[in-house]
Amino acid sequence: MKATLFRCAPLLVLSAFAFGQSPTPPEHIPVKNLPLSAPASSAKGAVSSPDYSGEPGIIQHMDRVYQVEADGTGWRLLTTSAQVLTEGAVKQFGVLCIAFASSSESVEIVYARVKRPDGTVVETPVSGAMEQPDPVTQAAPFYSDLKQKQLPIRSLSVGDTLEWQAKIVRTKAEAPGHFWGQETFFEDAVILSQSVELRVPKDAFVNVWSPTLKPTETTAGGYRVLRWENSQLKPTVGKEADAEKEAKSKGVWTPEQELEATQGKLPMIEWTNFKSWEDVGGWYRGLEKDRTVPDEEIKAKVAELTAGKTTEEEKVRAVYGYVATQIRYIGVAFGVGRYQPHRAEDVMQNRYGDCKDKHTLLASMLEALGLHPDAVLIGAGIRFNEAVPSPAAFNHLITMVPVDGKDVWLDATAEVAPYKMLMYSIRDKQALVIPSTGVAQVERTPEKPPFASYQAMHAEGSLDKDGTSNSRLSITFRGDDELLMRSVLRQLSPAQYDQVVQQMSQNIGYQGTTSHSEVSKPDDTAEPLKISYDYKREKGGDWDNYRILPQIAPVLLTRPDDKMPPVRAILLGVPRTETSTAEMKLPQGWGVELPEAVHQRSAYATYDQTYRFEKGTLYTERRIEVLQDKVPVSDWKSYKKWADAVDLGNEQYVQLTGQGGGGRRFDGIAHRDG
16 A cells, blocks of 8 residues: 555645755845844843845744544644745745645635735735646556645745645545544744644543643633644754754764654654544454455355365465455555455455455455454554554555464565565564454564575676676575565566666676576565576676686675764664675686685674685685674674675685686786775
8 A cells, every 4th residue: 555545634744845945045135034033132142143044945934723523524724924035945836735635625725925025915816726636646556536736826036925825624534533633843944933733622532642842722612722833943054054964964873863764753743532542443443344255256266276275374375375466556545445445356356456455355365264364554664653543653554364373464465575575664563453353452563574585696607718708697586675676577578577687787786798588477476586697798807907706796785984984773684694606617727816715703794705716617605694684883893893804895806827818827916806
C-alpha cells in the first residue's frame, strides 16, 4: 500500500512551502517591509534583531484551526500571510494549492489577495479555483480521490505580501464516531508567528500528546479549545544560518536524532479519540468483517495450488506465492476504500488490489486451509508512537499466520518477496496485530530476514597477451538486494536484460562490455536470484605497467575519515556474508607476484582475502562478514582501525611477470591502488 492510503484523516496536514532562493534581495524592496523578529532592546547586553535581508521570503503568520465533532466530521481553517522577496518565492507562491479528499471533503477558498508595498491590494477571485488530481495519484499504479484545489494568484511580484485563507470541511467521517490528527510547526523558513488550534466537544474524550509544547486551554461555545503557538525566527540563509548549519554538521547526534534518521520524526502535536490500540484493532476488524470468507472459487483455487503438497508450510508457501506474484499491486484509495478492503472473491476476479486487498485474498485462502490469519497494520517509514492510538500510525497492511505452531509474517504486496521475507522498512518495527476474534495488540515484526543474507560473485576467464580479458561472471543475491533486483527485473522483458546488466556491471566498477545475459526467473523466490553474463575488458587495471585487478565484487562499506569524523552511527546494512572468487588464466609462460593475504577481524566485520597461482591461473578469494548493522559513533575509531588495516575500498594490483611481448621482460612490485 502506498503511504497515502492511510493518510492522517480526517485532518490532512498542510504541506510547507519550499522557498526558491536568490543570493541577494532585489534592491528596490523598501527596508521597512522586511519584518524583524522583535524590536531591538535597549537593555544592556541586548542582541540586535536577526538580519532577514537575505531571506527568499518571510511568513508573517501561519494559523491552522481544527474543529472536530463527536461523529468524526469537522473542518479546518488555514490562514497564511507571507512576504515574497525573490523570484523563486514568487513562482512557489504563484499558485495556491489545497489538498483534500474529494469523496469526503470540500474546500472553500475564503480569500486570496496581494498587498503591495505602496498599500494597494489586488484581490484574486476565488471563483477561478480549479480542482486537479493530487500529484501522488499520477504515479501509477495508484488511483485515489485525493485532489488539490488550485488558485493562480493574480499580480504577485517580488516585495508583495500574499494573504490567503481556506476552509476544508469534512462532510463524511473516515471512521464514524472517531477523529484523529497530527501537526508539526514548520522550521525551514522564517515564520514570525504560527499557531495550531484544536477544538473538540467539551464533553468528548480526546487524547492529546504534545510533550515539548504546552497548549493554552479554554472553553468556548461548547468546545474545549487547545492552542499552541510557536515561531521560527532564525535566518535560514546568510552567515548566521551557515554558521549554525556548520556547527550542527559537526555535532555528535543525540539518540533521538539517530531514531529520527532511521525510524522517522514524531509529530509535535497528536490527538485521537481512540482510547486504546485494542479499539483501533476493533475498528479495522469491523471493516474487514466477512470479507475474508472463502467462496467456492477460492476453495477450488486453493485445492489446485496445494495439490500434492503434504505439509502445512508447503501449502502456505503455495498460496502466498500465488497472491504475491499473480495478484498485481494497484493502489486504490477512494473514500472508505482508503481503509476498507474489497471482498476476497472480488480481488480474485479482478486479479489486482492494494495491500489490504492482497491481505484479504491471502487470508481467505489461508482460511480455506483451516488456518487463522491475522491482519497486521504497520507504518513503513512512520515512527510508531505507542502513546497515541490511531490509524495515523499506519500506511501498510500485512499478514501473520501460525504455521506449524510458529508465527509467520507475510507481505504479499511486495510481489517478489521470498516467503516470510519482509522489506527492510517494516522489519523490527511495532505493528498492530488484529485477530479475527480476540484482542488486538501491538507486537514487533522480525528483526532479520528468514534466511542468512549473502551475495556471492564468481568470475572465470582468460587474459591474452594484448591485455584483453574474456570472462563469465555470475552474481547470486539473497536478501534485501535480491528483493530490489527482482522488483526491477520483473518489470522487464528478457530482451531488455542485456541492457540492464550492462548498466549494473558499470555501476559496480566494471567498465567493459557485457553480453549473453542470463537471469533466473524473478518470480521464483524459493531460490536465490542469479545473474550471469559474458564480460570483455580491454587493457583493464594498469595495463601500461602490466598490473591487473582481480575480477571480484567492489566493497561498499563506509570507510571513516579522520578529517571528517562521523557524527552519527556508521550504517553497515543487514548482517550478511559477501564472497568473491575469481579465476584468470594467463598467457602461457606468464607469471605473477602475489599480493600479501589479508586477514582482519573486528567486532563489526571480518575481512579475508587470499591469492594463489597454479598452473598458469591466478586465483583470488575474498570473504567479508558483516556482523552488526551499525557502528555506534562512540566506537568509530575501533572500526576505522579495521577499515584501514584492510585498506577498505581499495583493491590490490597483481603484478604480471614473465616472458611476453616478443621476449620483453616486464616485472614490478605490487602495491595498493591509491
